[in-house]
Amino acid sequence: MGLIIACEILFWVLVFSGLACRYLWKQTKLSNLLLLLTPLVDLVLLAATIVSLRGGAEATLAHAMAAVYIGVSIGYGHRMISTADTWFSFRFAGGPKPRKKFGKEHARHERSGWLFHALSWAIGCALLYGMVLIVGDASQTEALVQTIRIWSIILVIDFIISFSYTLWPRHEKKISV
Structure with missing residues (x-):
């Protein structure tokens, strides 16, 4: 679990360092380099997770969260960085x-x-199923399968909420004087 937290922190350190280099210190090349390093964090996490499972570790919630983190990072990564870029610029x-x-x-x-959530879910679930296959023992992978179930329910709930705005759009609040 510590490695997952470290990777999440490192991801955001790279993002904010890259944005600080771009907007505060006008170091565009360094900014681009730092932002391009963010996918390497995912590779490190994936490699560490695979090494752990191949080494005989029982699949735990930490392994499941690694797959979720990687799925979300790949699925939402560009959008998260773009949103952070817009706010940092402002x-x-x-x-x-x-x-x-x-x-x-x-x-x-x-x-x-x-x-983007569905893409993240698909990537994360593919990684989770891959971990189930690596371990090869259903009794040792229950945390992974349970994560897939819970995430699938969350995806359905997100679908209902996200698409409800098509029928009932959000309106700007009018301030009355």
């Missing part, structure tokens, strides 16, 4: 303030967010 470089989305634009954003 806060530290005089960029435009990110605006809230309403109506059809918000509904489209929520639907696309669900598609």
Whole structure:
């Protein structure tokens, strides 16, 4: 579990360091390098998880969370970095303030967010099933299978919420004087 937490922290350290280099210190090349290093964090985590399982470790929630983290990082990674970039630009470089989305634009954003979630789920579940195959013993992989079940339920709930905005779009609140 410690390695997963370390990888998550390292991911965000690389993102914010890259953005700080870009906007605070005007070091575009270093910024790009730091942001390009973020996928390496995923590879390190994947390698460590595989080594652990191949070494005979029982599959635990930590292994399951590694697969979830990698799925989310790949599925949402670009979107998360882009959102952080927009806010960082606004806060530290005089960029435009990110605006809230309403109506059809918000509904489209929520639907696309669900598609990123579905992609993350597919990648994460493929990794979880791969771990089940690596271990090869159903009694030792219950945490992995349970994670797939729970994540699948969450994906369905997210679908209902995300697509509900198509029928009932979010409207801008009017301030009455």
